[in-house]
Amino acid sequence: MSGKPRLTYLNGRGRMEPVRWLLAAAGVEFEENFLETREQYQKLIQDGVLMFQQVPLVEIDGMKMVQTRAILSYIAGKYNLYGKDLKERALIDMYVEGIADLMQMILMFPFSPPEAKDKNLDSIKERATTRYFPVFEKVLKQHGQDFLVGNKFSWADVQLLEAILAVEEKVPAVLSGFPQLQAFKIKMSNMPTIKKFLQPGSPKKPPPDDCYVEKVFKIFK
Secondary structure, X not given: OOOOOEEEEOOOOHHHHHHHHHHHHXXXXXXXXXXXXXXXXXXXXXXXXXXXXXXXXXXXXXEXXXXXXXXXXXXXXHOOOOOOOHHHHHHHHHHHHHHHHHHHHHXXXXXXXXHHHHHHHHHHHHHHHHHHHHHHHHHHHHHOOOOOOOOOOOHHHHHXXXXXXXXXXXXXXXXXXXXXXXXXXXXXXOOHHHHHHOOOOOOOOOOOOHHHHHHHHHHHO
């Protein structure tokens, strides 16, 4: 064992991508085990490795962790990205949960039937620009600080940057009315650990394509 966290999932974004983002932002190297067949997935279930018969699976500190939120909370706490007290943690939780709601729409988008793609894309743009991004624009403007909580880099900042870039892939001008978020994106993207993660050849996964969707159905359906 190398001592590095070991991530088991498909070779694609899905529910593991925020875990990759958070580990990378914390400067933590990790290993990946990619599921290629339904048999590999079933063996994990038969071996009792997956508590709820679901991936992502992250092996860290002698634990076999499942459930994305639990994994992210543990990593954020372990690497001091979860605020200095309960109040800051509550704020981070609220921000993270809101961002996760938006990311759920993006996560499901590739699985939309062709006739629903345009409608679902419009929904993502509408939710991003009227419900979610205005919250963070206001927070950054009101406190005038670089980060969302306590003027210290946290899990919430990582998740917000991931969401901004994911929405921009589909709606390139989505930040046109959000100057604070534009500045936030530039600042966060130039943090050394994140800048490294955004470079070609990093563990960051590309947007899901038809091959990825087909593999998801092949393994899990």
